[in-house]
Amino acid sequence: MIYRILLVCLALIGCSSWGFAQDQKSFEVKADSSRIEIAADSTVRSVMLAADSLPKPVKMKMEFKPDxxxxxxxxxxxxxxxxxxxxxxxxxxxxxxxxxxxxxxxxxxxxxxxxxxxxxxxxxxxxxxxxxxxxxxxxxxxxxxxxxxxxxxxxxxxxxxxxxxxxxxxxxxxxxxxxxxxxxxxxxxxxxxxxxxxxxxDISPDLSMHWEPTVTPQTTYSSRSYGVNCSIKF
The missing domain is CATH 1.10.287 (Helix Hairpins)
Structure with a gap:
C-alpha cells in the first residue's frame, strides 16, 4: 500500500515538472520569436534608411531629333x-x-x-x-x-x-x-x-585633297603621257 502511494506521488511530481518544463520552453520560444521580430524590424528599418540615403537617379534628357x-x-x-x-x-x-x-x-x-x-x-x-x-x-x-x-x-x-x-x-x-x-x-x-x-x-570634317604626278605608259594606240592625278577623300 505504501509502495502504491509512493508511485502515485512520484507520478504527480513528474507531471508537474513536465508541465513546468513545457511552460518554460514555450516562454523561451515566445521570447525568441519576439527577438526575431525585433531584429527583423530593425533590419528593415536600416535598409529603408540606407535606401533613403542613396542619391536619387538622375533623369537622362533625350537628345532632340525632329520628326x-x-x-x-x-x-x-x-x-x-x-x-x-x-x-x-x-x-x-x-x-x-x-x-x-x-x-x-x-x-x-x-x-x-x-x-x-x-x-x-x-x-x-x-x-x-x-x-x-x-x-x-x-x-x-x-x-x-x-x-x-x-x-x-x-x-x-x-x-x-x-x-x-x-x-x-x-x-x-x-x-x-x-x-x-x-x-x-x-x-x-x-x-x-x-x-x-x-x-x-554625320558630315565628317576629315576632308583632304591629294595630288601627285602620274605617267601613262606607252601603248600600241597611244604614246606615253604625263599629268597630275588629283583625288579628294571624305
Whole structure:
C-alpha cells in the first residue's frame, strides 16, 4: 500500500515538472520569436534608411531629333517649321522673303489697277471726244499732269497705247510676284522637311585633297603621257 502511494506521488511530481518544463520552453520560444521580430524590424528599418540615403537617379534628357512629318505640318504656317527644327537663324530669311514678295504683289497690283482703270476710262471717253471736259473721267487725266488739254489727249493713240502697256507691265509683274511668293512658301516647307530629315546626318570634317604626278605608259594606240592625278577623300 505504501509502495502504491509512493508511485502515485512520484507520478504527480513528474507531471508537474513536465508541465513546468513545457511552460518554460514555450516562454523561451515566445521570447525568441519576439527577438526575431525585433531584429527583423530593425533590419528593415536600416535598409529603408540606407535606401533613403542613396542619391536619387538622375533623369537622362533625350537628345532632340525632329520628326520630318511634324516639321512639314508645322511649316504650313511660315516659320514654324524652322522654329520646330530649332533653326532660328532662318526666320529672318523666311519672313524677309515673304514680306518682300507681299510688298511686290501689293505695289504692282495697285499700279495695275490704276492703269487698268485709266485705260478703260480713256477708251470710253474716246468714243465721244466732243463732250465737255468736265464729263471726262479723271482717272486717265491724272497721268497727264498739269497744263495738258484733255481734249487733245483723249483721242491720242500713243497715249492710249502707253496706258495699255503700263497696265500689262504691272499685271505681268504682279503675277510674277505671286508665283515667287508661292515658291518662297514652298521652299520654306521643303527646307523644314530636309532639315528635319538630315538633322543627325554625320558630315565628317576629315576632308583632304591629294595630288601627285602620274605617267601613262606607252601603248600600241597611244604614246606615253604625263599629268597630275588629283583625288579628294571624305
Amino acid at each position: 520630318p512629318k511634324k516639321a512639314v505640318l508645322m511649316a504650313l504656317v511660315p516659320g514654324l517649321g524652322q522654329i520646330y527644327n530649332r533653326k532660328f537663324w532662318k526666320l529672318p530669311i523666311v519672313y524677309g522673303g515673304l514680306m518682300g514678295c507681299m510688298y511686290a504683289i501689293t505695289w504692282n497690283n495697285r499700279n495695275y489697277q490704276d492703269y487698268s482703270t485709266a485705260y478703260k476710262d480713256i477708251m470710253l471717253d474716246a468714243e465721244e471726244p466732243n463732250r465737255p471736259v468736265e464729263e471726262f473721267h479723271t482717272s486717265w487725266q491724272d497721268f497727264l499732269g498739269v497744263g495738258y488739254d484733255p481734249k487733245e489727249w483723249v483721242s491720242n493713240t500713243n497715249f492710249q497705247t502707253q496706258l495699255k502697256n503700263r497696265k500689262d507691265y504691272y499685271r505681268r509683274y504682279r503675277d510674277l510676284s505671286i508665283i515667287i511668293t508661292v515658291g518662297v512658301y514652298a521652299l520654306s516647307i521643303i527646307d523644314a522637311y530636309v532639315d528635319a530629315q538630315l538633322f543627325d546626318f
